Amino acid sequence: MRQRFAFFVFILLFSVCFFLMMYYGEKTFFVKKTAKSEAKKQAYHFVLIPEETDNEYWRIIEKGAREAAEKYNVYLEYLGPKRANMGEHVRILDKEIAGKVDGIMTQGISEDHFTPLINKAMDRGISVVTVDADAPYSRREVYVGTDNYAAGFLAGQALLEDTEGKQVVGIVTGRFDASHQRLRVQGFRDAVEKEKRIEIAGIKESGISKTGAVQATYDLLKEHPDITAFYGTSALDGLGIARVISTMRPNSDPYIITFDTLPENMDLLRDGKIDAIVVQHPYEMGYRAVEMLVELKKGNHPERLQYTESKIIRQKDLDQFLKDNKGLYGDEDDPS
Numbered sequence: 001m002r003q004r005f006a007f008f009v010f011i012l013l014f015s016v017c018f019f020l021m022m023y024y025g026e027k028t029f030f031v032k033k034t035a036k037s038e039a040k041k042q043a044y045h046f047v048l049i050p051e052e053t054d055n056e057y058w059r060i061i062e063k064g065a066r067e068a069a070e071k072y073n074v075y076l077e078y079l080g081p082k083r084a085n086m087g088e089h090v091r092i093l094d095k096e097i098a099g100k101v102d103g104i105m106t107q108g109i110s111e112d113h114f115t116p117l118i119n120k121a122m123d124r125g126i127s128v129v130t131v132d133a134d135a136p137y138s139r140r141e142v143y144v145g146t147d148n149y150a151a152g153f154l155a156g157q158a159l160l161e162d163t164e165g166k167q168v169v170g171i172v173t174g175r176f177d178a179s180h181q182r183l184r185v186q187g188f189r190d191a192v193e194k195e196k197r198i199e200i201a202g203i204k205e206s207g208i209s210k211t212g213a214v215q216a217t218y219d220l221l222k223e224h225p226d227i228t229a230f231y232g233t234s235a236l237d238g239l240g241i242a243r244v245i246s247t248m249r250p251n252s253d254p255y256i257i258t259f260d261t262l263p264e265n266m267d268l269l270r271d272g273k274i275d276a277i278v279v280q281h282p283y284e285m286g287y288r289a290v291e292m293l294v295e296l297k298k299g300n301h302p303e304r305l306q307y308t309e310s311k312i313i314r315q316k317d318l319d320q321f322l323k324d325n326k327g328l329y330g331d332e333d334d335p336s
Helices: 002-041 056-071 086-098 111-123 148-162 179-192 210-223 237-248 263-270 282-297 315-324
Strands: 044-049 074-078 103-106 127-131 142-146 167-173 198-205 229-232 255-259 276-279 305-308 311-314
Touching (some): 044 086, 044 282, 086 111, 103 111, 111 127, 127 282, 142 282, 167 210, 210 237, 237 263, 263 276
Parallel strands (some): 044 103
Antiparallel strands (some): 276 311
16 A cells, blocks of 8 residues: 555656656747747847846946847847856856857956957957957957046046045955956056055955955955055945944044945945045946947947046035936936
C-alpha cells in the first residue's frame, strides 16, 4: 500500500514539474520571440548599456533615450550590470556585439577594457556612441556627455568661491579605474593647485555605492581629522559624505560639493547639508545619443564631441533648477 502511495505521489510531482517546465519554457521562448519581432517592426535596434541599471542617474539617461527612441521608431534595449561591475559590463557589451544590433550606446570607462570591444563593434558595422564617459582613443563615432575635466574644474572653482581661509580637502571618487572619474579629480586639482590655502589631504574610492561612500568618508576622517571640505565625484558620494558628517561630527560644518542632482542630493542641498552640486544633464545625454545613432545609420557624420552642459547649483538656485527641469524629478509632465 505504501509503495503504491509513494508511486502515486512521484507521478503527481513529476507531472507538476513537467507542466511548470513546459509553461515557463514556452513563456520564455515567447518573450524572446516577441522581442525579436518587435525589433523587426522598427527602423533600428539599439542597446543602451549603463554602468549600472539600478541607478537613478542612469534611469534619467534611459528616460531620454526611450523618448528619442519612440520619436525615431527605434527598438531600444536597456541592459547592464545591476551594480557597477567592469567584468559584467564588458561581458554584456561583447554579447550585444555578437547579437549584431544596429547601434550601441555605452560608457568608455576604461581604455584597456572598452577600446578593443568598441573597435570590434565598428569592424562588424555596428555604430557606437559613448555616453557619460568617453573612449577617445577608440574608433567610437560620437561622444555625448559632460566634459568631465571641465566639470571637475568648475567644482574646484566653486570651492574657492564659497570658502575662506585654510581648507583641507578630502576627495571621495567613484572608481579609480574609471576615466571620467579621474578627469573630474584632475580638473578639481588643477583649479585649486595655485591656491596655497587649499590642501588636498587624500582620496578614497566609493565603488559607486552609498555604503562605499560612507566607508571612504570614514577612512578619510580617521586618517585626516583636520578635513574641512569634501568633494564627491560620483552621484552617490555626497550622500555618504553627508551621512558620516551627521553621525560622526554633527556639530561640524564642512564644505561639501558633489556630483549630480539625484532627489536625495537635492534634499540635502535644500537642508544645507550639502553646499553645492555639479549639475549634469543625463536626460539630454540619452536623448541625443539615440539621435546621433540615427544620424549615423542614415550615413550622416555628426560632430564627434557632443558635450552637454555642466554647471554649479547652490541652495538658492534649487527652486529655479527644479522649475527648469520639470518632469525629471518626480513630476510626470514632459520635460522636453
